[in-house]
Amino acid sequence: MIATAKALGNGTLDRIGNTPLIRLERLTAHLPGIQILGKAEWANPGGSVKDRAASAIVLDAQQRGLLGDGRGLLDATSGNTGIAYAMLGAALGFPVTLCMPSNVSPERKKYLSAYGANVVWTNPADGSDGAIRKARELAAAEPDLYYYADQYSNDENWKAHYRTTANEIWEQTEGQVTHFIAGLGTSGTFMGTTRRLRELNPRIRCLSMQPDSPFNGLEGLKHMATAIVPKIYDASLADENIEMPTETAYSMAKRLARNQGILVGVSAAAAVAAALQIGEEAAAAGREAVIATILCDSAEKYMSERFWQEG
Numbered sequence: 511m512i513a514t515a516k517a518l519g520n521g522t523l524d525r526i527g528n529t530p531l532i533r534l535e536r537l538t539a540h541l542p543g544i545q546i547l548g549k550a551e552w553a554n555p556g557g558s559v560k561d562r563a564a565s566a567i568v569l570d571a572q573q574r575g576l577l578g579d580g581r582g583l584l585d586a587t588s589g590n591t592g593i594a595y596a597m598l599g600a601a602l603g604f605p606v607t608l609c610m611p612s613n614v615s616p617e618r619k620k621y622l623s624a625y626g627a628n629v630v631w632t633n634p635a636d637g638s639d640g641a642i643r644k645a646r647e648l649a650a651a652e653p654d655l656y657y658y659a660d661q662y663s664n665d666e667n668w669k670a671h672y673r674t675t676a677n678e679i680w681e682q683t684e685g686q687v688t689h690f691i692a693g694l695g696t697s698g699t700f701m702g703t704t705r706r707l708r709e710l711n712p713r714i715r716c717l718s719m720q721p722d723s724p725f726n727g728l729e730g731l732k733h734m735a736t737a738i739v740p741k742i743y744d745a746s747l748a749d750e751n752i753e754m755p756t757e758t759a760y761s762m763a764k765r766l767a768r769n770q771g772i773l774v775g776v777s778a779a780a781a782v783a784a785a786l787q788i789g790e791e792a793a794a795a796g797r798e799a800v801i802a803t804i805l806c807d808s809a810e811k812y813m814s815e816r817f818w819q820e821g
């Protein structure tokens with residue numbers, strides 16, 4: 511990936527991945543033998559974990575000659591993947607068209623327009639499904655204009671994590687990681703990281719995390735609640751699936767900000783809450799644990815959410 515980026519003469523790709531692994535030591539001070547480590551994915555140039563999948567999808571399309579010559583990238587995304595595509599399109603010089611429900615947060619709209627992406631708004635009542643249907647429709651109508659990246663079905667999504675995230679966690683923990691926990695959006699992060707970590711050590715417990723309700727407020731973790739389940743998702747890969755209430759994620763976001771000095775987004779907070787639950791269970795059983803999780807993005811895009819002011 512680095513060689514390609516250098517050949518393209520653009521530093522954006524070089525800055526994706528190799529994020530710091532942060533020890534949340536104050537959170538586990540009461541749990542002897544337990545460490546919770548979070549990958550600070552906001553350190554990616556687009557500000558989230560989705561830079562990894564988006565760049566893998568884009569490089570694959572470029573290598574197969576599917577982008578360029580007037581052909582742009584098209585996908586359905588209400589959030590970080592869209593920001594990542596928009597950044598990469600601007601950096602590498604191809605147009606980006608995104609289908610998304612019109613009720614996405616004003617912060618997100620600002621990022622996309624700053625990068626110059628085209629947005630096709632869909633009815634919020636139709637949720638992510640409506641955006642996916644619209645993208646499929648546009649791709650079928652104008653195949654010469656659009657490469658439909660389809661992050662839900664594109665194997666490059668999970669392979670990005672198989673090739674990068676998992677190996678980074680393995681090296682940063684010097685092979686000591688005992689548990690891996692990630693929230694499920696498209697499921698790319700969990701699928702790819704889990705597959706590679708299991709190859710490195712089949713005894714690592716890999717746990718997926720999902721909101722406890724389809725009407726949750728956890729941006730980034732809403733895909734599974736739709737009728738169109740991602741093709742790349744294989745539920746059998748998880749040792750366990752943890753369900754997380756929105757309120758628990760909100761209070762963890764505040765706790766991390768106030769007790770740890772780390773401002774993370776709501777899906778990252780939900781992942782940390784799940785990690786803490788596993789850490790508490792391990793400590794109660796008298797076991798040690800090195801629990802790695804993914805801090806998908808920072809709180810930057812969620813600062814207007816009301817929960818920060820409540821309680």
Ligand code: PMP
Nearest residue numbers: 590695696697698699730777806
């Ligand atoms: N958290 C946030 C903030 C996200 O934007 C996403 C991507 N939708 C996820 C978690 C889930 O990542 P993945 O799509 O790899 O499952």
